[in-house]
Amino acid sequence: AEVLRSRLTLHERDARLMDIMLRESDRLNKFVEDFLCFARPGKQPKHSVELVSLLRDTSTLLENNPEVRKMHSIILRPEISQIAIHGNPDQLKQVFWNLSQNALRAMPEGGTLTIQIATAQDGGARITFQDTGIGMTREEKENLFQPFHSGFKTGTGLGLSIVFQIMDDHKGRISYESEKGRGTTVSLYLPPQEPASKSAHVH
Ligand SMILES: Nc1ncnc2c1ncn2[C@@H]1O[C@H](COP(=O)(O)OP(=O)(O)O)[C@@H](O)[C@H]1O
Ligand SMILES: [Mg+2]
Structure with missing residues (x-):
């Protein structure tokens, strides 16, 4: 059109x-x-999912996305080669996608999105999406998860509501650090898989 x-x-x-x-x-x-884009709505079945490869998929998709222009670079910097958690891969991809889209839209003049993943102290996963974009004031940060609240041109204000819902369903956590004019870092935490021995050895 x-x-x-x-x-x-x-x-x-x-x-x-x-x-x-x-x-x-x-x-x-x-x-x-x-x-x-990826996830069906509602609670979805969970099983063991490997997160480093999910993030690789996301960054490959992003590199081929029209919103990503020459002035954007996407860097995936995993500190580990793999980590499996108990989750739904499509829903987690939706989370990664929505956060990446926000990062890119926060950098209309270009910039770098750096995605990192590491093992948390308790064996869970820690993932960060760091952008060099417009950033947020404290007030903007407070309204982040409010449905229909958007600071982007043509935004729906729903991306983060979905993210929040999916993270909650995975018993995960999400936090934002942001400075107006400098950029934003989103940190995700996903809990470790239950050790198999817990349910496997019932005497
Ligand atoms: N990385 C970011 N940098 C700056 N602002 C952000 C970032 N991520 C989210 N925001 C702010 O939070 C709002 C809500 O995000 P979201 O729920 O994804 O809705 P949408 O992307 O449709 O606007 C955005 O409109 C924007 O104002
Ligand atoms: Mg969004």
Whole structure:
């Protein structure tokens, strides 16, 4: 549709209609992406998932995404070669995707998204998404998880509500550190898998 719009010479009223259509379809796309790009809604079955390879998938997808332009670089820097937790891979991919999209949109003039993963002290996983973007004031930070609250042009304000819900369902944690004009770091924590021996050895 956008290609069409630029090729056509339209009457003013039709042009206005076309603009509304484009804006609405963009809004709908964003909405679908925030929710359903990977994950079905609701509680999903969990099993053992390896997170380093999930993050690799995410960064490969990102590198081929139109929102990622030449001035963006995405660096995946895992401190470990693998870590498995108990979770739903599609929902976790949705979390990684939504956080990465926010990071990229926070860097309209370009910048670097650095994704790291390490083992937490208790054997769980610690993942960070660090951007060099616009950052947030303390007030903006307080409204982060409020549904429909968006600071981005054409945002739905729903991406982080989904993230929060999925993290909660995984008994995980999420925290933000941000400085206006400098960038934002999102930290995720996902608890370790129950040791197999716990349920396997019932006498
Ligand atoms: N990495 C970030 N840097 C700066 N602001 C952010 C970042 N992530 C989220 N935000 C702010 O939080 C708001 C809510 O994010 P989100 O729920 O994903 O909705 P959306 O992306 O549709 O706006 C964003 O609109 C933006 O104002
Ligand atoms: Mg978002």
